[in-house]
Amino acid sequence: MVTSSAKIFLNDLKNSFKDLVPIVAVVVFFQAAIVRSVPDNLASLVVGLLIVAVGLALFIRGLELGIFPIGENLAIDFAKKGSFFWLILFAFTIGFATTVAEPALIAVADKAAQISAGRIDAFFLRMTVAFSVGFAIALGVFRILTGHPIHYYIITGYVLVVLITFLAPKEIVGLAYDSGGVTTSTVTVPLVAALGIGLASSIKGRNPAIDGFGLIAFASLTPMIFVQLYGIVVYALSPENAHQVVTVMQEAVKETVVAHEMFDPWDILWDLLAVVRDVVPILAVIFFFQYVVIRKQVAHLHKIVVGIVLVILGLYAFILGLEMGLFPIGETIAFQLTGMKNDLLIYLFGFLIGFSTTMAEPALLAIAIKAEEVSEGRINQTVLRVAVALGVAIGIALGAFRIVAGHPIHYYIIAGYMLVVLMTWFAPRYIIPIAYDSGGVTTSTVTVPLVAALGLGLAENIEGRNPLIDGFGLIAFASLFPMLTVMGYGIYANFKKEKTI
Numbered sequence: 001m002v003t004s005s006a007k008i009f010l011n012d013l014k015n016s017f018k019d020l021v022p023i024v025a026v027v028v029f030f031q032a033a034i035v036r037s038v039p040d041n042l043a044s045l046v047v048g049l050l051i052v053a054v055g056l057a058l059f060i061r062g063l064e065l066g067i068f069p070i071g072e073n074l075a076i077d078f079a080k081k082g083s084f085f086w087l088i089l090f091a092f093t094i095g096f097a098t099t100v101a102e103p104a105l106i107a108v109a110d111k112a113a114q115i116s117a118g119r120i121d122a123f124f125l126r127m128t129v130a131f132s133v134g135f136a137i138a139l140g141v142f143r144i145l146t147g148h149p150i151h152y153y154i155i156t157g158y159v160l161v162v163l164i165t166f167l168a169p170k171e172i173v174g175l176a177y178d179s180g181g182v183t184t185s186t187v188t189v190p191l192v193a194a195l196g197i198g199l200a201s202s203i204k205g206r207n208p209a210i211d212g213f214g215l216i217a218f219a220s221l222t223p224m225i226f227v228q229l230y231g232i233v234v235y236a237l238s239p240e241n242a243h244q245v246v247t248v249m250q251e252a253v254k255e256t257v258v259a260h261e262m263f264d265p266w267d268i269l270w271d272l273l274a275v276v277r278d279v280v281p282i283l284a285v286i287f288f289f290q291y292v293v294i295r296k297q298v299a300h301l302h303k304i305v306v307g308i309v310l311v312i313l314g315l316y317a318f319i320l321g322l323e324m325g326l327f328p329i330g331e332t333i334a335f336q337l338t339g340m341k342n343d344l345l346i347y348l349f350g351f352l353i354g355f356s357t358t359m360a361e362p363a364l365l366a367i368a369i370k371a372e373e374v375s376e377g378r379i380n381q382t383v384l385r386v387a388v389a390l391g392v393a394i395g396i397a398l399g400a401f402r403i404v405a406g407h408p409i410h411y412y413i414i415a416g417y418m419l420v421v422l423m424t425w426f427a428p429r430y431i432i433p434i435a436y437d438s439g440g441v442t443t444s445t446v447t448v449p450l451v452a453a454l455g456l457g458l459a460e461n462i463e464g465r466n467p468l469i470d471g472f473g474l475i476a477f478a479s480l481f482p483m484l485t486v487m488g489y490g491i492y493a494n495f496k497k498e499k500t501i
Contacts, residue, residue, distance in 0.1 A: 012057035019365075020053055022356035030333050030349060034340075048324030051317050052360075058314030059362050060369075063190050066307020068370070070286060070298065071194025072201070077294045079202040084145070087199075090289050091141040094195070095219060096134030097281035098188040105129055105179070112175050112472075119234060120175070125227070129179050132226035136218035137192065143214065144199050147206060150214040150433050151424045157221040158417040164228045165410045170469055172231025174409050177476030179223040180440075189441050190366040191282060192216055197374055208374040209430045216367075217436030220479060275316045283308065318362065339461055343404050347397045350454060354396035354478060358389035363441040371434050378430060378493070387489040388438045391482030396451060399477035403458045406465065409473045416480045423487040431490030438482040451475055 027045075031037065078087045099105060105126060113122040143153055165173055197212035206212075290298055298304055337346050358364060368381035368388075402412055424432060451474045459471035 009057060009061060012060050013053060016053040016056035016060075019056065019360045020049060022359050023353075024049065026349075026352040026356045027333070029352075030337075034345060035333060035336055044324050048321040051321030051324065053321075055314045055317030055319075055321055056360070056362060056365075058310050059318060060314070060365065062307045062310030062312075062314055063366055063369075064307070065310065066304045067190045067311055068194045069300070069307070070304050071191045072198030073299060074286065074290060074294075075195045075198030076202040077290075077296060079199060081294060083293075086289070086293050087141060087145075088138050090285070090293070091195070092134040092138040093289075094134075094188075094191070094282065094285050095137035096130045097285050098191075098278075099130040099133040099219075100126060100281070116171065120172070120231075121234075125179075125230065128226050128230045129223045132222040133219045135226075136222040137215055139222075140196065140215035140218040141199065143218075144196060144206065144211050145203070147211065150211075150217070150436060154214075154217060154221065154436055155421050155424070157218075157225065158421065161221070161224045161228070162410075162414050162417065164225060164232075165414070168228040168231050169235040170408070172228060172235070174469060174472035174476070176224050176227035176231065177409065177413060178472045178474075179227045180220040180476065180479060188282065189216060189363040190370075191286075192219070193367055193370050193437070197370060207430075209371075209376075209378075210433060212374060213367075213371070213433035213437050215437075216440035217433070220440035272316050275312055275319065278315075279308070279312055315362070343401075346400050346404065346454075346458065350400040350474075351393040351397040353454075354451070355389045355393035358392040358442055358478075359385060361442060364388055364438075367434070367437060367441050375430060375434075379434065383489065384434070384438075384486065387485045388442055388482040391438070391485035392442045392478045394485070395477035395479070395481035396454070396474055398481070399474040400454065400458060402473070402477075403455060403465065403470050404462060406462075406470070409476070413476060413480065416477075416484070420480070420483050420487075423484060423491070427487040427490045428494045431487060431493075435483045435486035435490065438486045439479040442478055442482050451478060 074090075078090065081087075106122075109120075109122040109125045109129075112120045112125060139153070143150060168176065192215045193213065196215040197208045200206040200208045200210075200212035203211075287298075290296065333349065337349050364385055365381075368384045371379045371384055372381040398412065402409060427435065455474035456471040459465040462470075465471070
Protein backbone atom coordinates (compact mmCIF):
# COMPACT_ATOMS: atom_id res chain seq x y z
CA MET A 1 0.00 0.00 0.00
CA VAL A 2 2.75 2.45 1.04
CA THR A 3 4.93 1.39 -1.91
CA SER A 4 2.13 1.89 -4.46
CA SER A 5 1.22 5.30 -2.95
CA ALA A 6 4.89 6.35 -3.14
CA LYS A 7 5.05 5.29 -6.81
CA ILE A 8 1.90 7.26 -7.63
CA PHE A 9 3.24 10.34 -5.82
CA LEU A 10 6.63 10.11 -7.58
CA ASN A 11 4.85 9.92 -10.94
CA ASP A 12 2.76 12.99 -10.01
CA LEU A 13 5.96 14.76 -8.94
CA LYS A 14 7.64 13.94 -12.28
CA ASN A 15 4.63 15.36 -14.16
CA SER A 16 4.71 18.49 -11.96
CA PHE A 17 8.34 19.19 -12.85
CA LYS A 18 7.46 18.69 -16.53
CA ASP A 19 4.66 21.27 -16.20
CA LEU A 20 7.05 23.83 -14.71
CA VAL A 21 9.66 23.60 -17.49
CA PRO A 22 7.92 26.21 -19.75
CA ILE A 23 7.77 28.78 -16.91
CA VAL A 24 11.45 28.28 -16.08
CA ALA A 25 12.40 28.58 -19.76
CA VAL A 26 10.50 31.88 -20.17
CA VAL A 27 11.92 33.41 -16.99
CA VAL A 28 15.50 32.32 -17.79
CA PHE A 29 15.27 33.62 -21.38
CA PHE A 30 13.96 37.07 -20.42
CA GLN A 31 16.26 37.38 -17.41
CA ALA A 32 19.38 36.41 -19.40
CA ALA A 33 18.66 37.77 -22.89
CA ILE A 34 16.51 40.85 -22.21
CA VAL A 35 17.08 42.08 -18.66
CA ARG A 36 20.67 40.72 -18.72
CA SER A 37 21.18 40.28 -15.01
CA VAL A 38 21.32 37.45 -12.50
CA PRO A 39 18.37 37.64 -10.07
CA ASP A 40 19.32 38.46 -6.47
CA ASN A 41 17.09 35.70 -5.13
CA LEU A 42 18.39 32.85 -7.32
CA ALA A 43 18.58 30.33 -4.46
CA SER A 44 15.08 31.31 -3.32
CA LEU A 45 13.82 30.87 -6.90
CA VAL A 46 15.23 27.33 -7.18
CA VAL A 47 13.85 26.28 -3.77
CA GLY A 48 10.53 27.90 -4.67
CA LEU A 49 10.27 25.86 -7.87
CA LEU A 50 10.95 22.63 -5.97
CA ILE A 51 8.21 23.51 -3.47
CA VAL A 52 5.80 24.35 -6.32
CA ALA A 53 6.39 20.92 -7.89
CA VAL A 54 5.76 19.10 -4.59
CA GLY A 55 2.66 21.24 -4.02
CA LEU A 56 1.22 20.39 -7.43
CA ALA A 57 1.80 16.66 -6.85
CA LEU A 58 0.10 16.75 -3.41
CA PHE A 59 -2.79 18.81 -4.81
CA ILE A 60 -3.55 16.34 -7.62
CA ARG A 61 -3.38 13.34 -5.24
CA GLY A 62 -5.72 15.15 -2.83
CA LEU A 63 -8.24 15.85 -5.60
CA GLU A 64 -8.36 12.17 -6.55
CA LEU A 65 -8.77 11.03 -2.93
CA GLY A 66 -11.06 13.73 -1.52
CA ILE A 67 -12.56 16.52 -3.61
CA PHE A 68 -13.67 14.57 -6.70
CA PRO A 69 -15.32 11.68 -4.75
CA ILE A 70 -17.17 13.86 -2.24
CA GLY A 71 -18.46 16.21 -4.96
CA GLU A 72 -19.73 13.39 -7.17
CA ASN A 73 -21.21 11.40 -4.25
CA LEU A 74 -23.02 14.48 -2.97
CA ALA A 75 -24.53 15.14 -6.41
CA ILE A 76 -25.69 11.49 -6.69
CA ASP A 77 -27.26 11.63 -3.19
CA PHE A 78 -29.10 14.84 -4.08
CA ALA A 79 -30.39 13.27 -7.31
CA LYS A 80 -31.64 10.22 -5.37
CA LYS A 81 -33.29 12.45 -2.79
CA GLY A 82 -35.16 14.13 -5.64
CA SER A 83 -35.41 17.51 -3.90
CA PHE A 84 -35.19 20.31 -6.45
CA PHE A 85 -35.27 23.02 -3.77
CA TRP A 86 -32.38 21.65 -1.67
CA LEU A 87 -30.22 20.97 -4.72
CA ILE A 88 -30.65 24.52 -6.05
CA LEU A 89 -30.04 25.95 -2.56
CA PHE A 90 -26.87 23.85 -2.21
CA ALA A 91 -25.65 25.05 -5.62
CA PHE A 92 -26.25 28.71 -4.71
CA THR A 93 -24.64 28.34 -1.28
CA ILE A 94 -21.50 26.60 -2.56
CA GLY A 95 -21.08 29.29 -5.23
CA PHE A 96 -21.58 32.20 -2.83
CA ALA A 97 -19.54 30.79 0.07
CA THR A 98 -16.50 29.88 -2.01
CA THR A 99 -16.42 33.16 -3.93
CA VAL A 100 -16.66 35.48 -0.90
CA ALA A 101 -13.39 34.03 0.44
CA GLU A 102 -11.62 33.91 -2.95
CA PRO A 103 -8.19 35.61 -2.48
CA ALA A 104 -7.93 36.71 -6.14
CA LEU A 105 -11.32 38.44 -5.92
CA ILE A 106 -10.39 40.15 -2.63
CA ALA A 107 -7.17 41.44 -4.24
CA VAL A 108 -8.94 42.75 -7.34
CA ALA A 109 -11.74 44.37 -5.28
CA ASP A 110 -9.28 46.13 -2.97
CA LYS A 111 -7.27 47.34 -5.95
CA ALA A 112 -10.39 48.63 -7.71
CA ALA A 113 -11.40 50.54 -4.56
CA GLN A 114 -7.94 52.14 -4.36
CA ILE A 115 -7.66 53.06 -8.01
CA SER A 116 -11.22 54.47 -8.16
CA ALA A 117 -10.45 56.67 -5.11
CA GLY A 118 -13.23 54.97 -3.15
CA ARG A 119 -16.12 55.20 -5.60
CA ILE A 120 -16.11 51.43 -6.03
CA ASP A 121 -16.62 49.83 -2.61
CA ALA A 122 -14.51 46.66 -2.18
CA PHE A 123 -17.03 44.93 0.12
CA PHE A 124 -20.08 45.57 -2.06
CA LEU A 125 -18.14 44.59 -5.17
CA ARG A 126 -17.22 41.26 -3.55
CA MET A 127 -20.84 40.68 -2.43
CA THR A 128 -22.07 41.45 -5.96
CA VAL A 129 -19.64 38.98 -7.52
CA ALA A 130 -20.33 36.29 -4.86
CA PHE A 131 -24.10 36.61 -5.34
CA SER A 132 -23.68 36.38 -9.12
CA VAL A 133 -21.58 33.19 -8.80
CA GLY A 134 -24.15 31.62 -6.44
CA PHE A 135 -26.83 32.48 -8.98
CA ALA A 136 -24.65 31.06 -11.79
CA ILE A 137 -24.06 27.66 -10.12
CA ALA A 138 -27.78 27.38 -9.29
CA LEU A 139 -28.68 28.23 -12.91
CA GLY A 140 -26.12 25.72 -14.18
CA VAL A 141 -27.57 22.96 -11.98
CA PHE A 142 -31.07 23.89 -13.24
CA ARG A 143 -29.78 23.47 -16.81
CA ILE A 144 -28.42 19.98 -16.04
CA LEU A 145 -31.72 18.97 -14.42
CA THR A 146 -33.77 20.18 -17.40
CA GLY A 147 -31.31 18.96 -20.04
CA HIS A 148 -31.23 22.25 -21.95
CA PRO A 149 -28.28 22.75 -24.38
CA ILE A 150 -25.67 24.96 -22.71
CA HIS A 151 -25.02 27.24 -25.69
CA TYR A 152 -28.53 28.74 -25.51
CA TYR A 153 -27.76 30.01 -22.00
CA ILE A 154 -24.21 31.13 -22.76
CA ILE A 155 -25.10 32.97 -25.97
CA THR A 156 -27.99 34.73 -24.21
CA GLY A 157 -25.55 35.71 -21.47
CA TYR A 158 -23.06 37.12 -23.98
CA VAL A 159 -25.80 39.19 -25.62
CA LEU A 160 -26.71 40.62 -22.20
CA VAL A 161 -23.06 41.39 -21.43
CA VAL A 162 -22.68 43.26 -24.72
CA LEU A 163 -25.93 45.22 -24.33
CA ILE A 164 -25.11 46.28 -20.76
CA THR A 165 -21.56 47.24 -21.81
CA PHE A 166 -22.96 50.11 -23.90
CA LEU A 167 -24.85 51.41 -20.83
CA ALA A 168 -22.13 50.87 -18.21
CA PRO A 169 -19.61 53.60 -17.30
CA LYS A 170 -16.26 53.01 -19.02
CA GLU A 171 -14.49 52.90 -15.62
CA ILE A 172 -16.30 49.68 -14.69
CA VAL A 173 -16.17 47.72 -17.98
CA GLY A 174 -12.63 46.31 -17.76
CA LEU A 175 -13.11 45.51 -14.06
CA ALA A 176 -16.41 43.73 -14.80
CA TYR A 177 -14.83 41.63 -17.55
CA ASP A 178 -11.92 40.75 -15.23
CA SER A 179 -14.25 39.81 -12.35
CA GLY A 180 -15.54 36.92 -14.45
CA GLY A 181 -12.04 35.47 -14.53
CA VAL A 182 -11.21 35.57 -10.81
CA THR A 183 -14.32 33.97 -9.33
CA THR A 184 -13.39 30.31 -9.52
CA SER A 185 -10.67 29.28 -7.09
CA THR A 186 -8.28 26.37 -7.43
CA VAL A 187 -10.32 24.35 -4.92
CA THR A 188 -13.77 25.44 -6.16
CA VAL A 189 -13.19 24.43 -9.79
CA PRO A 190 -12.67 20.66 -9.18
CA LEU A 191 -15.52 20.55 -6.64
CA VAL A 192 -17.97 22.30 -8.99
CA ALA A 193 -16.84 20.11 -11.89
CA ALA A 194 -17.36 16.98 -9.74
CA LEU A 195 -20.82 18.25 -8.75
CA GLY A 196 -21.87 18.77 -12.39
CA ILE A 197 -20.43 15.46 -13.62
CA GLY A 198 -21.90 13.53 -10.67
CA LEU A 199 -25.33 15.06 -11.28
CA ALA A 200 -25.23 14.36 -15.03
CA SER A 201 -24.07 10.77 -14.37
CA SER A 202 -26.96 10.07 -12.00
CA ILE A 203 -29.81 11.43 -14.16
CA LYS A 204 -31.16 9.18 -16.90
CA GLY A 205 -30.68 10.61 -20.38
CA ARG A 206 -27.81 12.95 -19.41
CA ASN A 207 -24.29 12.66 -20.81
CA PRO A 208 -21.50 13.55 -18.31
CA ALA A 209 -19.29 15.00 -21.07
CA ILE A 210 -22.04 17.14 -22.62
CA ASP A 211 -24.22 17.97 -19.60
CA GLY A 212 -21.74 17.62 -16.71
CA PHE A 213 -19.43 20.47 -17.72
CA GLY A 214 -20.50 24.10 -17.99
CA LEU A 215 -21.02 25.18 -14.36
CA ILE A 216 -17.69 27.03 -14.36
CA ALA A 217 -18.66 28.83 -17.57
CA PHE A 218 -21.80 30.17 -15.85
CA ALA A 219 -19.69 31.30 -12.88
CA SER A 220 -17.41 33.25 -15.24
CA LEU A 221 -20.23 34.86 -17.23
CA THR A 222 -22.72 36.17 -14.67
CA PRO A 223 -20.25 38.37 -12.71
CA MET A 224 -19.67 40.41 -15.89
CA ILE A 225 -23.40 41.21 -16.00
CA PHE A 226 -23.86 41.85 -12.28
CA VAL A 227 -20.71 44.00 -11.86
CA GLN A 228 -21.66 46.21 -14.80
CA LEU A 229 -25.12 46.68 -13.30
CA TYR A 230 -23.45 47.53 -9.97
CA GLY A 231 -21.25 50.08 -11.79
CA ILE A 232 -24.26 51.70 -13.47
CA VAL A 233 -25.92 52.18 -10.06
CA VAL A 234 -22.73 53.41 -8.34
CA TYR A 235 -21.78 55.93 -11.00
CA ALA A 236 -25.39 57.14 -11.35
CA LEU A 237 -25.83 57.76 -7.62
CA SER A 238 -22.29 58.92 -6.76
CA PRO A 239 -21.47 62.48 -7.88
CA GLU A 240 -18.28 63.05 -9.85
CA ASN A 241 -15.36 63.10 -7.44
CA ALA A 242 -13.71 66.49 -7.91
CA HIS A 243 -10.35 65.30 -6.62
CA GLN A 244 -9.89 62.03 -8.45
CA VAL A 245 -6.47 61.84 -6.94
CA VAL A 246 -3.90 60.74 -9.50
CA THR A 247 -1.31 60.06 -6.80
CA VAL A 248 -3.66 57.57 -5.11
CA MET A 249 -4.04 55.80 -8.45
CA GLN A 250 -0.30 55.72 -9.08
CA GLU A 251 0.51 54.40 -5.62
CA ALA A 252 -2.11 51.66 -5.95
CA VAL A 253 -0.67 50.57 -9.28
CA LYS A 254 2.91 50.69 -8.02
CA GLU A 255 1.91 48.57 -5.03
CA THR A 256 0.41 45.94 -7.37
CA VAL A 257 3.31 45.86 -9.79
CA VAL A 258 6.05 45.65 -7.18
CA ALA A 259 4.13 43.54 -4.70
CA HIS A 260 6.85 41.06 -3.72
CA GLU A 261 10.32 42.57 -3.74
CA MET A 262 11.49 40.23 -0.97
CA PHE A 263 10.26 36.95 0.44
CA ASP A 264 9.05 37.38 4.02
CA PRO A 265 9.17 34.21 6.19
CA TRP A 266 6.05 35.43 8.02
CA ASP A 267 4.20 34.95 4.71
CA ILE A 268 4.40 31.20 5.37
CA LEU A 269 1.88 31.43 8.22
CA TRP A 270 -0.41 33.86 6.41
CA ASP A 271 -0.41 31.75 3.24
CA LEU A 272 -1.43 28.67 5.22
CA LEU A 273 -4.21 30.60 6.96
CA ALA A 274 -5.35 32.00 3.59
CA VAL A 275 -5.60 28.49 2.09
CA VAL A 276 -7.50 27.21 5.14
CA ARG A 277 -9.79 30.26 4.92
CA ASP A 278 -10.43 29.45 1.27
CA VAL A 279 -11.28 25.81 2.00
CA VAL A 280 -13.27 26.14 5.28
CA PRO A 281 -16.44 27.69 3.72
CA ILE A 282 -16.49 24.90 1.11
CA LEU A 283 -16.17 22.18 3.77
CA ALA A 284 -18.79 23.86 5.99
CA VAL A 285 -21.35 23.89 3.16
CA ILE A 286 -20.55 20.30 2.10
CA PHE A 287 -20.79 18.74 5.56
CA PHE A 288 -23.89 20.79 6.52
CA PHE A 289 -25.81 19.52 3.49
CA GLN A 290 -24.37 16.00 3.84
CA TYR A 291 -25.33 15.50 7.50
CA VAL A 292 -28.27 17.91 8.03
CA VAL A 293 -30.12 17.78 4.69
CA ILE A 294 -29.23 14.40 3.16
CA ARG A 295 -28.68 12.86 6.62
CA LYS A 296 -26.16 10.30 5.45
CA GLN A 297 -22.65 9.40 6.56
CA VAL A 298 -19.80 10.26 4.19
CA ALA A 299 -18.52 7.09 2.52
CA HIS A 300 -14.81 6.38 3.14
CA LEU A 301 -14.56 9.44 5.40
CA HIS A 302 -10.91 8.76 6.33
CA LYS A 303 -9.87 8.85 2.64
CA ILE A 304 -11.88 12.03 2.07
CA VAL A 305 -10.22 13.70 5.07
CA VAL A 306 -6.74 12.66 3.90
CA GLY A 307 -7.56 14.00 0.42
CA ILE A 308 -8.75 17.36 1.78
CA VAL A 309 -5.61 17.69 3.95
CA LEU A 310 -3.43 16.91 0.91
CA VAL A 311 -5.30 19.54 -1.15
CA ILE A 312 -4.72 22.16 1.58
CA LEU A 313 -1.03 21.26 1.99
CA GLY A 314 -0.50 21.03 -1.78
CA LEU A 315 -2.14 24.36 -2.53
CA TYR A 316 -0.29 25.97 0.36
CA ALA A 317 3.09 24.63 -0.84
CA PHE A 318 2.23 25.72 -4.39
CA ILE A 319 1.50 29.32 -3.34
CA LEU A 320 4.49 29.41 -1.00
CA GLY A 321 6.81 28.30 -3.79
CA LEU A 322 5.41 30.92 -6.15
CA GLU A 323 5.91 33.72 -3.62
CA MET A 324 9.46 32.60 -2.87
CA GLY A 325 10.59 32.82 -6.47
CA LEU A 326 8.30 33.15 -9.45
CA PHE A 327 6.08 36.08 -8.44
CA PRO A 328 8.95 38.44 -7.53
CA ILE A 329 11.00 37.73 -10.66
CA GLY A 330 7.95 37.60 -12.95
CA GLU A 331 6.58 40.90 -11.71
CA THR A 332 10.03 42.51 -11.88
CA ILE A 333 10.45 41.44 -15.52
CA ALA A 334 6.93 42.67 -16.37
CA PHE A 335 7.63 46.05 -14.75
CA GLN A 336 11.03 46.41 -16.44
CA LEU A 337 9.62 45.54 -19.86
CA THR A 338 6.93 48.21 -19.60
CA GLY A 339 9.68 50.80 -19.08
CA MET A 340 11.78 49.64 -22.07
CA LYS A 341 9.42 51.18 -24.66
CA ASN A 342 9.74 48.05 -26.82
CA ASP A 343 6.21 46.92 -27.63
CA LEU A 344 7.21 43.67 -29.35
CA LEU A 345 9.04 42.46 -26.23
CA ILE A 346 5.92 43.19 -24.17
CA TYR A 347 3.74 41.15 -26.53
CA LEU A 348 6.27 38.30 -26.59
CA PHE A 349 6.48 38.25 -22.79
CA GLY A 350 2.69 38.31 -22.51
CA PHE A 351 2.37 35.41 -24.95
CA LEU A 352 5.07 33.24 -23.37
CA ILE A 353 4.17 33.90 -19.74
CA GLY A 354 0.49 33.27 -20.56
CA PHE A 355 1.29 29.91 -22.14
CA SER A 356 3.76 28.74 -19.50
CA THR A 357 1.74 29.72 -16.42
CA THR A 358 -1.44 28.17 -17.82
CA MET A 359 0.32 24.84 -18.38
CA ALA A 360 1.09 24.80 -14.63
CA GLU A 361 -2.40 25.97 -13.54
CA PRO A 362 -3.80 23.45 -10.98
CA ALA A 363 -7.46 24.22 -11.78
CA LEU A 364 -6.91 23.51 -15.48
CA LEU A 365 -5.08 20.27 -14.67
CA ALA A 366 -8.05 19.13 -12.57
CA ILE A 367 -10.55 19.87 -15.36
CA ALA A 368 -8.35 18.22 -18.02
CA ILE A 369 -8.12 15.02 -15.96
CA LYS A 370 -11.92 14.90 -15.61
CA ALA A 371 -12.48 15.77 -19.30
CA GLU A 372 -10.28 12.88 -20.46
CA GLU A 373 -12.02 10.52 -18.04
CA VAL A 374 -15.65 11.30 -18.96
CA SER A 375 -15.01 11.68 -22.73
CA GLU A 376 -13.70 8.10 -22.82
CA GLY A 377 -10.43 9.16 -24.45
CA ARG A 378 -11.86 11.45 -27.15
CA ILE A 379 -10.25 14.38 -25.32
CA ASN A 380 -6.56 14.06 -24.52
CA GLN A 381 -5.76 15.98 -21.33
CA THR A 382 -2.33 17.13 -22.53
CA VAL A 383 -3.64 18.37 -25.89
CA LEU A 384 -6.55 20.10 -24.13
CA ARG A 385 -4.17 21.89 -21.77
CA VAL A 386 -1.95 22.99 -24.68
CA ALA A 387 -5.03 24.30 -26.53
CA VAL A 388 -6.14 26.27 -23.45
CA ALA A 389 -2.61 27.59 -22.82
CA LEU A 390 -2.34 28.72 -26.44
CA GLY A 391 -5.64 30.59 -26.05
CA VAL A 392 -4.42 32.35 -22.91
CA ALA A 393 -1.14 33.26 -24.62
CA ILE A 394 -2.92 34.80 -27.61
CA GLY A 395 -5.38 36.58 -25.31
CA ILE A 396 -2.72 38.20 -23.12
CA ALA A 397 -0.60 39.27 -26.11
CA LEU A 398 -3.65 40.81 -27.81
CA GLY A 399 -4.76 42.39 -24.52
CA ALA A 400 -1.32 43.97 -24.12
CA PHE A 401 -1.57 45.33 -27.67
CA ARG A 402 -4.97 46.80 -26.79
CA ILE A 403 -3.49 48.70 -23.83
CA VAL A 404 -0.52 49.95 -25.88
CA ALA A 405 -2.82 51.07 -28.73
CA GLY A 406 -5.38 52.60 -26.33
CA HIS A 407 -8.39 50.93 -27.95
CA PRO A 408 -11.67 50.49 -25.96
CA ILE A 409 -11.82 46.97 -24.53
CA HIS A 410 -15.42 46.20 -25.42
CA TYR A 411 -14.78 46.19 -29.18
CA TYR A 412 -12.31 43.33 -28.74
CA ILE A 413 -14.51 41.43 -26.30
CA ILE A 414 -17.63 41.79 -28.48
CA ALA A 415 -15.71 40.56 -31.54
CA GLY A 416 -14.41 37.64 -29.47
CA TYR A 417 -17.92 36.70 -28.31
CA MET A 418 -19.17 36.81 -31.90
CA LEU A 419 -16.42 34.34 -32.83
CA VAL A 420 -17.34 32.10 -29.87
CA VAL A 421 -21.01 32.08 -30.99
CA LEU A 422 -20.00 31.30 -34.59
CA MET A 423 -17.67 28.46 -33.62
CA THR A 424 -20.29 27.00 -31.26
CA TRP A 425 -22.40 26.03 -34.28
CA PHE A 426 -19.50 24.14 -35.90
CA ALA A 427 -17.87 22.53 -32.84
CA PRO A 428 -18.80 18.94 -31.82
CA ARG A 429 -21.31 18.89 -28.95
CA TYR A 430 -19.01 17.09 -26.51
CA ILE A 431 -16.36 19.85 -26.66
CA ILE A 432 -18.66 22.90 -26.24
CA PRO A 433 -19.24 22.76 -22.42
CA ILE A 434 -15.55 21.99 -21.81
CA ALA A 435 -14.55 24.90 -24.06
CA TYR A 436 -16.85 27.26 -22.14
CA ASP A 437 -15.44 25.98 -18.84
CA SER A 438 -11.87 26.48 -20.10
CA GLY A 439 -12.36 30.24 -19.96
CA GLY A 440 -13.04 30.07 -16.22
CA VAL A 441 -10.14 27.86 -15.13
CA THR A 442 -7.30 29.70 -16.83
CA THR A 443 -7.10 32.68 -14.51
CA SER A 444 -6.48 31.36 -11.03
CA THR A 445 -3.59 30.95 -8.61
CA VAL A 446 -0.67 31.36 -11.02
CA THR A 447 -1.87 33.61 -13.81
CA VAL A 448 -3.83 36.40 -12.11
CA PRO A 449 -0.99 38.13 -10.18
CA LEU A 450 1.42 38.18 -13.14
CA VAL A 451 -1.26 39.26 -15.62
CA ALA A 452 -2.55 41.99 -13.28
CA ALA A 453 1.01 43.27 -12.81
CA LEU A 454 1.58 43.42 -16.58
CA GLY A 455 -1.72 45.20 -17.33
CA LEU A 456 -1.48 47.79 -14.58
CA GLY A 457 2.24 48.30 -15.25
CA LEU A 458 1.53 49.03 -18.92
CA ALA A 459 -1.28 51.46 -18.09
CA GLU A 460 0.96 53.24 -15.58
CA ASN A 461 3.95 53.62 -17.91
CA ILE A 462 2.20 54.61 -21.15
CA GLU A 463 1.27 58.25 -21.44
CA GLY A 464 -2.45 58.90 -21.82
CA ARG A 465 -3.58 55.61 -20.28
CA ASN A 466 -5.84 55.43 -17.23
CA PRO A 467 -5.06 52.46 -14.94
CA LEU A 468 -8.73 52.12 -13.95
CA ILE A 469 -9.98 52.10 -17.56
CA ASP A 470 -7.00 50.54 -19.39
CA GLY A 471 -5.16 48.57 -16.69
CA PHE A 472 -7.92 46.03 -16.09
CA GLY A 473 -9.06 43.69 -18.85
CA LEU A 474 -6.11 41.36 -19.49
CA ILE A 475 -7.74 38.65 -17.36
CA ALA A 476 -10.85 38.93 -19.54
CA PHE A 477 -8.74 38.31 -22.66
CA ALA A 478 -7.12 35.32 -20.94
CA SER A 479 -10.61 33.92 -20.25
CA LEU A 480 -12.09 34.52 -23.71
CA PHE A 481 -9.54 33.10 -26.15
CA PRO A 482 -9.22 29.59 -24.63
CA MET A 483 -12.88 29.03 -25.58
CA LEU A 484 -11.94 29.67 -29.22
CA THR A 485 -8.81 27.49 -29.22
CA VAL A 486 -10.53 24.57 -27.43
CA MET A 487 -13.47 24.62 -29.86
CA GLY A 488 -10.94 24.85 -32.68
CA TYR A 489 -9.24 21.73 -31.27
CA GLY A 490 -12.62 19.96 -31.20
CA ILE A 491 -13.46 20.95 -34.79
CA TYR A 492 -10.02 19.79 -36.00
CA ALA A 493 -10.24 16.47 -34.09
CA ASN A 494 -13.71 15.83 -35.55
CA PHE A 495 -12.54 16.65 -39.08
CA LYS A 496 -9.52 14.36 -38.72
CA LYS A 497 -11.71 11.53 -37.42
CA GLU A 498 -14.18 11.85 -40.32
CA LYS A 499 -11.32 11.94 -42.81
CA THR A 500 -9.91 8.60 -41.56
CA ILE A 501 -13.30 6.88 -41.72
